Amino acid sequence: MSVDNKVSILDLHKKRDSGVPITMITAYDYPGAILAEEAGVDTILVGDSLAMTVLGHPNTISVTMEEMLHHCRAVSRGANRALLIADMPFLSYHVSIEEAIRNAGRFLKEAHMDAVKLEGSGAMAKTAAAINTAGIPVMGHIGLTPQTAAKSGGYKVRGKTAEHALLLLQDALALEDAGCFAIVLEAIPAPVAEQITQKLSIPTIGIGAGAGTDGQVLVFHDILGLFDQFVPKFVKQYANLRQPVIDAIKAYCEEIRTGKFPQAEHSFKMDKSELDKFLDYLEK
Ligand code: KIV
Numbered sequence: 001m002s003v004d005n006k007v008s009i010l011d012l013h014k015k016r017d018s019g020v021p022i023t024m025i026t027a028y029d030y031p032g033a034i035l036a037e038e039a040g041v042d043t044i045l046v047g048d049s050l051a052m053t054v055l056g057h058p059n060t061i062s063v064t065m066e067e068m069l070h071h072c073r074a075v076s077r078g079a080n081r082a083l084l085i086a087d088m089p090f091l092s093y094h095v096s097i098e099e100a101i102r103n104a105g106r107f108l109k110e111a112h113m114d115a116v117k118l119e120g121s122g123a124m125a126k127t128a129a130a131i132n133t134a135g136i137p138v139m140g141h142i143g144l145t146p147q148t149a150a151k152s153g154g155y156k157v158r159g160k161t162a163e164h165a166l167l168l169l170q171d172a173l174a175l176e177d178a179g180c181f182a183i184v185l186e187a188i189p190a191p192v193a194e195q196i197t198q199k200l201s202i203p204t205i206g207i208g209a210g211a212g213t214d215g216q217v218l219v220f221h222d223i224l225g226l227f228d229q230f231v232p233k234f235v236k237q238y239a240n241l242r243q244p245v246i247d248a249i250k251a252y253c254e255e256i257r258t259g260k261f262p263q264a265e266h267s268f269k270m271d272k273s274e275l276d277k278f279l280d281y282l283e284k
Contacts, residue, residue, distance in 0.1 A: 007042050007083040009115070009137055009181045015042070015214070016203040022182075022215025024085075024205050025223070028054045028071045032220055033078030043083040045117065045217060046072045048090070048147070052230075053221040060146045063089045065103055072111035085139055086113040090147040093118050097130045104131045104138070117184065119145035121167075122174030132179035140175035142168060143209065144187035155232070157187045157208070165192040172196045172204075184217065185209040187234065208234030 015022050023040075026047040027033045036044050050071055051063035072086045086107035093100035100118075107113040115137035118124060128138045143158045159165040168188060175183055182203040185193045190210025197204040197213050206213030218235060221227035225240035255261035270278075 024217035030078040048087040076112035125174040125178040129178035140180040141184040
């Protein structure tokens with residue numbers, strides 16, 4: 001279902017041009033999408049971080065196209081207004097350009113996403129350009145790129161030397177030339193992210209990239225304090241829901257064990273005459 005106030009790529013560009021920060025959060029399911037949308041977020045990313053936060057994998061490598069599509073469908077059922085972006089999973093856009101376009105298209109056709117995101121340096125620009133030419137809006141993602149973190153130095157800050165910072169800027173410019181409508185900058189020193197943002201004419205969305213980007217993104221479970229296995233330095237927890245959730249489940253179990261739940265108000269009644277008839281049947 002489309003709505004009149006649906007956020008568009010043009011809206012993100014207008015925000016950038018007028019200096020209004022762009023808000024983005026990940027979501028992976030229907031209730032998460034409803035909550036994010038009600039909070040008024042501009043754009044929702046169905047991140048491949050779902051591999052860890054929802055599916056329990058140690059990294060993002062294992063998540064499949066089918067799993068991503070499944071979660072994207074749930075998110076699109078819960079969010080009508082926010083711009084919806086699907087993360088293309090590892091190896092869904094690396095084997096060939098044809099496969100990359102086909103997989104990107106599946107997110108729009110089968111899961112009602114508005115755009116896709118792919119990770120990678122300027123070398124990925126050719127793929128991004130081909131997907132964009134096919135009519136599928138693409139977002140880039142540079143800096144710390146979790147799908148290739150093991151190969152490229154682990155989960156550490158990128159662009160800390162002048163040479164590396166320059167390479168990041170070149171990557172960003174190549175992705176802009178390829179037609180990306182925005183770029184995620186992950187784990188980059190704040191001054192480098194700020195300079196990249198100033199050199200580009202498309203929005204940058206930072207995660208661990210300081211306050212000089214055009215917008216910010218964080219993982220749903222991280223800001224709510226629902227995932228405590230690995231909390232990067234750049235995460236700010238706006239709530240700690242883990243303990244209240246555990247406490248609520250404990251209280252539920254305790255009330256079952258002690259006979260306090262369910263009470264009459266949680267049960268369905270039956271007309272006395274029907275109950276008597278039923279008990280008569282049982283006696284026969
Ligand atoms: O997968 C993800 O959640 C991401 C964002 C954190 C940028 O790529």
